[in-house]
Amino acid sequence: MTSRMRIPRAVRSLLRAVATALVVPFLLFEEWGWEPLAALVGRLSRLPFWARLEERLRSLPPWGALLAFFVPVLLLLPVKMLALFLFAHGHAATGVAVLLLAKLAGTAIVARIFQLVEGPLMRIPLFARWYPRWKAWKDQVLNLVRQSRPWRVVRVFNRGIHRGWKRLREG
Secondary structure, eight states, X not given: OOOOOOOOHHHHHHHHHHHHHHHHHHHHHHHHHHHHHHHHHHGGGGSHHHHHHHHHHHTOOHHHHHXXXXXXXXXHHHHHHHHHHHXXXXXXXXXHHHHHHHHHHHHHHHHHHHHHHHHHHTTSHHHHHHHHHHXXXXXXXXXXXXXXXXXXXXXXXXXXXXXXXXXXXXX
């Protein structure tokens, strides 16, 4: 007979806070890049091949849409492994560059695919149930980050830089 180990509430709260803190940089990056990167990939639809590919994606059944949504994630896995290999062999700068490029490309492609297949994905009951919960949690975390003092200080600093740059260009 096995007994189930119960994790104390304080430990669960601490683990949840640590996990959230680790996820926040990724959430911020995707929040920043999701729309503009998807729009950038969307410009490729001017090309006949790409337009046909997007049309096929739009017409996928729900499970095909789910597969299409995860294919870029799987295809970029070897690239991310390459970045780890580079880190392990003392090429940290190259590893970071490879990782950043993979993240940019992955976010761009996944964001565009999601725009194209969101309808069919929402016809999958499990996806339709969990996606709104994920989105609500993500929005709550990002709102907390945006309300934090460090975030507000950085925003003010960035606005000052943009105003200075604008004056420099105009002057």
